[in-house]
Amino acid sequence: MEKTPVLAVVVPCYKEEAVLCETHKRLSQLLDRLTAEGRIAPESYILYVNDGSTDHTWSIIKDLHQNTPYACGLNLAANVGHQNALMAGLNAVKERCDAAISIDADLQDDINAIPEMLERYMEGCDIVYGVRRERKTDTLFKRTTALAFYRMMKIMGVKSIYNHADYRLMSRRAIQQLCRFRERNLYLRGMVPLIGYQTACVYYNRDKRFAGESKYPFKKMLNFAIDGITSFSVKPVRMIFWLGCIFILIAFFVTLWTLRVYYLHDAVPGWASLIISIWLVGGVVLVSLGIVGEYIGKIYIEVKDRPRYNEEELLLR
Template identity: 30%
Template sequence: MLSIVIPAYNEEKMILKTTEVVSGIMEREKIPFELVFVNDGSKDQTWEMIEKAAEKNSHVTGIRFSRNFGKESAIFAGLANAEGDCIAVMDCDLQHPPETLVEMYRLWEQGYEVIEGVKRSRGKESILHRASAGMFYKIMSKAVQIDMSRASDFKLMDRKAVEALLSMPERNAFFRALSSWVGYRTTSVEFDVQERTEGESKWSTWSLIKYAVRNIVGFSSAPLQMITVAGVLTLLLAVVLGIQSLVKYFCGHALEGFTTVILLLLIIGSLIMLSLGVIGIYIAKIYEEVKGRPRYFIARKISGRKKDN
């Protein structure tokens, strides 16, 4: 059976449509399936729409968080509650074309254990959003040592790979990179990002920046290594300026340049404060991990087959 995990945040207009479209494709292709909607603390009628979908469709399972815990938590909650032999993750807005799930499923039947959905095109985006997204993926690729330029959360994984992900104790998990990091027999499928038919994107430039910082720090130590590199470069600069100062001193010339001194103090002070900021972010993440709080709390779970309060 194929389980399809669908995180949903303020997607009241898409729940019934997504259920109808995906169910129609799976039934036409005769693929046994379940739809696992995870309501991530939505402020609209998303949960009510999930309940309605479960009443109409026996393939629908709904999970409601006690509050908003974020997309990563919603994905992992869906993975943990899915019952299929293979599990796919896709967006609720149908920007991930559900027809591609069929191709992914057939590749899984051939023995592949991780089938990555990679973007052939990103669809219509503003220039600012495209530029910030491009910068984000470049930073992520360098930090995690995985090509993230066309990566997405749209993928299908064998139960074995999913269990490997769920066995990781870390709280700040980055699904998009971890699903590649676990290994197993992997292939990819290209897809074109579709335009939203209802609602609007939840990803602003600022949310992308926060997403990038959180996941880079949670997955890689690259920023800490960059601090070391910056420290070495600053040391080399100090050595050069020190030699220059000594040469002028022994030559009987007073060292001039009050403006230069001020600029150096500002540069070094800024570097120190930025370095402390990066270290502070890592300490905060360590603090979160040490507390060991759950990734999420489930307030309610329903199913077209059975209902649990």
Template identity: 40%
Template sequence: MTAVYDTHRGPIALSVVVPIFNEEEALPALAARLRPILEGCREPYEVVAVDDGSTDGTPGLLEDLHTVWPQLRVVTLRRNSGHQAALTAGLHRARGAYVISIDADLQDPPEVIPHMVALARGDGLDIVYGVRDDRSTDTGFKRRTAAVYYWLMRRLAGSFVPAHAGDFRLLSRPVVDTLKALPDQQQVYRLLIPWLGFPSGQITYHRAERVAGTTKYPLHKMILLASDSVTSFSALPLRLATAIGGASLVVCLAFLVWVLAAHATGSTLPGWTSLIITVLFFGAVQLFCLGMLGEYVARIYTALQARPTYYVARDTDEEKC
């Protein structure tokens, strides 16, 4: 694997991309653990810290770290664009022959990074997934919802999706270049990267508790991630809408036969309950199907607009030019 040449530091063998949003409490611990590990690898590296529009003391801390850590590169987005967009910004600007993405909360241990690189080089792999051996540090609700998410994704997108693999992974330069060339605007890397089909392996690790701060993935963001995952990789919801429509038609025809039979025997009774129930049922079915169709139309609309998912306000490496 050939390292990419950087005019300031020469060839870079390893890039570590860290999306960051309001992590002022976790940043000192991240730097204290990550820097010795990377310097222990004894090869040129860079850390691409992507500030996703933080509103706390994160920008100031990153500036302080940048002055004492030459390999730390700060990429600042103009606004909060979301975790996947910040990750995209980091991947697109990383220059290493291998690129590793990791979150700033230290739930994914940086100590695994040298093992990922060794496995990729030893087995000739382009992708190495960090797979959690358990989720005991997560809440019961998060464990159950994560299990449902991966179960659903493996059935919609395919069995190639590794279970319990988040955004802690190693990518080779060919994989990163392929991702950069894709036209997708809302990329869900947990599904997109396995879908590419590059040679891959796994390293299991114990997922620790967040070192500081609070989670940046509350319930509504988890729901949005699941929605983007489904609509990006499967047309099954549209087929489901068709199936529901067909089933509703069968129910409607059966109800029509029952009504005609009741009318023929003279056993009909005036009343509004059955009418209201029928109207509400078919109205709900129609709205449900229209909603699913709208999700796909919205994705087409977004693709036609071709607006970037993020805008970079500043890159400390570009200031050296």
């Protein structure tokens, strides 16, 4: 690649008033340096996507747009979630840049990995994943659950990059291909690897959050994991089928045992085994219906084909 690329940095924001000014300061300093070195075009910019924040996040974005270089803004009409907000930002920049980097506003992802991402892009990679070297800044609980999640995704046959979140560089054509995916249940970590094209990984150390609170409590992480599995794998449904087969086989042998006891007049009166069986089978049926219902619910959402988000205001340079 010979042309100096126009770089767009897409930053989803939800209640980030405590950290936004510092984020813009650090990103602007980095873009200044990359522009001075001739690695990106002077037209490069940062797009902050306000995901329906109820604090002063959008006011800060508008102020940054008016008074500082690089800052652009996209205000969504309502809170639609991190993945939809990120998709909205990528869709907004896909015709206005040569490459885009998505990064969270909390300053935990090391922005100093961006120059190396650009190097891989200039070498011909359309997608460059930012991958954490380790998880020392996480609690033991979060490290354990994250490891279990990635292993579960692998077992379920979902393509994903271990220790990669949504910190990545994508070329314009990669973004355009991603925008062709029309599903409403977004799991970008699983969708991006499906695009193909040449990829690379850049490794970095994740810092502690500069300010504010995490926007991914346990409940949201659990829902995100469920969406990731059910949006990309039908193995849970197949597991239900095989579980049903196992229970039928067990029931067959129990029937044989019952007949044997009956004809040998060795039956022991009691109701414990009956009650346990009813509860066990009932529990399996309910769990199975819940898993199948998760897929039916996603079909219900998809067939309505509602917009992922509504744009209220777009500020560009």
